[in-house]
Amino acid sequence: MIFKSRFERGEITLLKSLNARMDLTDEEKKNFMFLKKGFDGELMFDALTVKLQSDCLVLNDLLLEVGGGRFQIDTLIIHEKLYIFEVKNYEGNCYFESGNFYSSSGVVLKNALNQLNRCETLLRQLLQKHGFKFSTEGQVVFINPEFFLYQAPRHEPIVYTPQLNQLMKKLNSLPGKLNGKHLKLAELLVSLHITEDSYSRVRHYGFGQLRKGVLCPVCQSFMERSGLKILVCPSCRLEESVDAAVLRSVEELRFLFPEMRVTTRVVEEWCGGICSPKALGRILRLRYKAISYRRWVYFE
Numbered sequence: 001m002i003f004k005s006r007f008e009r010g011e012i013t014l015l016k017s018l019n020a021r022m023d024l025t026d027e028e029k030k031n032f033m034f035l036k037k038g039f040d041g042e043l044m045f046d047a048l049t050v051k052l053q054s055d056c057l058v059l060n061d062l063l064l065e066v067g068g069g070r071f072q073i074d075t076l077i078i079h080e081k082l083y084i085f086e087v088k089n090y091e092g093n094c095y096f097e098s099g100n101f102y103s104s105s106g107v108v109l110k111n112a113l114n115q116l117n118r119c120e121t122l123l124r125q126l127l128q129k130h131g132f133k134f135s136t137e138g139q140v141v142f143i144n145p146e147f148f149l150y151q152a153p154r155h156e157p158i159v160y161t162p163q164l165n166q167l168m169k170k171l172n173s174l175p176g177k178l179n180g181k182h183l184k185l186a187e188l189l190v191s192l193h194i195t196e197d198s199y200s201r202v203r204h205y206g207f208g209q210l211r212k213g214v215l216c217p218v219c220q221s222f223m224e225r226s227g228l229k230i231l232v233c234p235s236c237r238l239e240e241s242v243d244a245a246v247l248r249s250v251e252e253l254r255f256l257f258p259e260m261r262v263t264t265r266v267v268e269e270w271c272g273g274i275c276s277p278k279a280l281g282r283i284l285r286l287r288y289k290a291i292s293y294r295r296w297v298y299f300e
C-alpha cells in the first residue's frame, strides 16, 4: 500500500515553466535535465511498487535529518524489515572500476553505493533515536533499460533492469501481516519529512521577461486555439478544453508569482490573449472568488 506519494519537486516544476518561457543558460538547462531525469526514473520505479499486493507500506521520497545530517530516501518499504531503494536513471554504457561508476567517456558518476550506505547508516541512527528496532536492507536500482554496466560487481546490493521482475516477485511474496508498530513508524517518518522548497539555484525572473501563452502540460510547447472551446498542442497534439487550460495556466502563474494579484488583465496577457477578457472572467469564477477592490476585481 502506498503510504506516502511522490510529488514533483517545486524546483522541477519551476524550471519546467522557465525553460519554456525564457532562455536558460546551458548550466541551468543541465541542472533541469538532471533533476527531471532523476524524477522520471523514480516514477518508473513507483509504477512497479504501486502494484505490490503484499502487506507492506511504501513511502516515496523522504527527506530526513538526524544529528545534523540530511538524507533522502527514494523509496522505503516497511515490512518486517525496512527495504531502502536508491533509484538511478543512468543511461548508456558505463563501467565499474575500483568501487566507482564511470560513464563511457570516463567521467566519474555519483556513487550510488556510497549514497545508499550513508542513507542506511543515518536511517538506523534515526530509528534508534526514536526507539525503533528494525533491520534494514538497501539496494541500488538501475531503472533505465538502456543502461549497461561493464565489469558490473557481483556482490554489491544492486538491482539491474533484468532483475526488476525478480525483485517485485520477492516483495510481493513477503509473508506476514503488519501491525501497529509498522504504522507508527510510517507515521513518524512522514511527520519528520522535510519539505525543502528552496530554489536557491534558480535565478531571479520577472513577469515581463517571460514568454506568454498556454503551455502544453505534457511537452511544454505553446498551445494553439483549435475551435471555440479547445486548445491543441502543435507538438504532441494533446487537446484540452480552454477552461481547463486557462485554469491550469493561472495555477502556474500563481506558483511563479505568488505575490501577484490575479486579474483578468494579467491572465489575458499571461495566456497570450487566447481568450477575451469576458470569457476569462467567466472561467476564473469557476474556481476562484472575485474580490472587488476599489475599481478593480481580482481573484483568489
Ligand SMILES: [Zn+2]
Residues within 6 Å of the ligand: 216, 217, 218, 219, 220, 221, 233, 234, 235, 236, 237, 238
Ligand atoms: Zn504537447
